[in-house]
Amino acid sequence: MNEVKHWTVSVDIDEHDGRTRALARLQTRDTRSLTGVGCARLHPADHDVPEIGDELAVARALGDLAHSLLGAAADDLEAASHPGRPLAR
Secondary structure, three states: OOOOOOOEEEEEEEEEOOEEEEEEEEEOOOOOEEEEEEEEEOOOOOOOOHHHHHHHHHHHHHHHHHHHHHHHHHHHHHHHOOOOOOOOO
16 A cells, blocks of 8 residues: 655745745654745835735745755755665755
């Protein structure tokens, strides 16, 4: 039987120094926790539509998180190909 794994991503969005900031956290089944950060700011000539800033900040945070996860996987692959070297956790 195949095992179903569950990983959780939570995203917090706030305003910080006139910018929208998003923090995406990934919690895996083990103790690994990775984060990604994304920011957006309103251009002075644009209309203020807060949802757009949220969307941009979250998209950037998730992209940053994805980059971190790929890096962790690459580190783990490197460690797995060298017996005796611990996995990056």
